[in-house]
Amino acid sequence: KAGVTQTPRYLIKTRGQQVTLSCSPISGHRSVSWYQQTPGQGLQFLFEYFSETQRNKGNFPGRFSGRQFSNSRSEMNVSTLELGDSALYLCASSLNAANTEAFFGQGTRLTVV
Amino acid sequence: GENVEQHPSTLSVQEGDSAVIKCTYSDSASNYFPWYKQELGKRPQLIIDIRSNVGEKKDQRIAVTLNKTAKHFSLHITETQPEDSAVYFCAASLSGGGADGLTFGKGTHLIIQP
Numbered sequence: 001k002a003g004v005t006q007t008p009r010y011l012i013k014t015r016g017q018q019v020t021l022s023c024s025p026i027s028g029h030r031s032v033s034w035y036q037q038t039p040g041q042g043l044q045f046l047f048e049y050f051s052e053t054q055r056n057k058g059n060f061p062g063r064f065s066g067r068q069f070s071n072s073r074s075e076m077n078v079s080t081l082e083l084g085d086s087a088l089y090l091c092a093s094s095l096n097a098a099n100t101e102a103f104f105g106q107g108t109r110l111t112v113v
Numbered sequence: 114g115e116n117v118e119q120h121p122s123t124l125s126v127q128e129g130d131s132a133v134i135k136c137t138y139s140d141s142a143s144n145y146f147p148w149y150k151q152e153l154g155k156r157p158q159l160i161i162d163i164r165s166n167v168g169e170k171k172d173q174r175i176a177v178t179l180n181k182t183a184k185h186f187s188l189h190i191t192e193t194q195p196e197d198s199a200v201y202f203c204a205a206s207l208s209g210g211g212a213d214g215l216t217f218g219k220g221t222h223l224i225i226q227p
Contacts, residue, residue: 004156033212043157043202043217056214059114090156092212102147102212104156 002026004093004105012111018079021108025072025093032074033102034066037088046089049074050096081112115140117205119218127226132193134221136203137185143205146179146186147215152199160201161188164209190223198225 005024013019025032034046045058049068066076072093078085088109094102116139126132138146147162163170163177163186170177174193179186190197200222204215 031211031213033215035212035215042219043204043215045214045216048213056208058214094211094213096211098209098211100210101159101162102210104149104158104212106156 004091004103006089006091006105006108008108009106010109010111012113013081015081015083015112017081018077019081019110020075020077021089021110023074023076023091023093023105025074025091026103029093029095029103030072031094031096031100031102032068032072033092033094034074034076035090035092036060037090037107038086043090046076078110083112086110086112115143115205115207115216117203117216117218119203119221121221122219123222123224125224125226126193128193128195130193132188132190132197132223134188134201134203134223135185136187136205136218137183138205138216139184140205140207141181141184142207145206145209146177147204148177148188149202149204149217150199151202151220157202162210193223193225195225195227198223 033048048056068074088107090107092102092104094100144165149157151157176189200220203218206215
């Protein structure tokens with residue numbers, strides 16, 4: 001079956017702009033989590049969605065937001081981009097949250113200039 | 114919140130030898146401890162995980178041990194092969210599974226010398 005798909009794979013944006021990233025989970029998976037990966041901070045949890053509801057949130061400013069649709073696809077949005085937002089953004093899906101394996105997508109590489 | 118420390122940051126071993134990576138966590142309520150392998154330019158992939166009601170788990174050449182009292186867990190790879198070269202991340206969460214709310218260690222770059 002198809003894996004977790006993230007689009008686009010690469011993005012270049014200018015400071016102050018906003019960006020929307022998309023994640024299509026594995027068919028049947030209802031939990032989608034988002035992570036930011038940078039060389040300095042490593043992998044950091046952004047938020048998790050299950051059945052269109054945000055159930056958990058990491059320590060990121062309000063400029064980072066997300067949503068999940070009825071088909072479990074998820075989007076994350078970053079407004080007023082800063083240079084420090086340059087990172088690899090990864091999403092992971094699982095059947096639910098507990099007692100199931102999570103699968104990561106290839107990520108979206110965002111560069112803010 | 115949870116804090117996960119991972120050591121060493123770089124580990125070089127001879128092919129065929131064993132490799133051990135150690136992690137400590139701070140929140141005694143954490144109940145799920147996965148290990149991910151990430152090759153250069155690729156996605157993290159789950160290689161093994163352990164839950165707090167288990168002390169050890171093994172899958173072929175890979176094993177993980179958990180000491181809840183000391184709040185540390187370790188990854189053991191035996192008979193290392195060139196394809197084991199990658200960055201390995203440990204993580205901890207309260208969710209019992211999945212990828213919800215994982216706190217990751219900073220990673221260990223494992224280098225297998227031929």
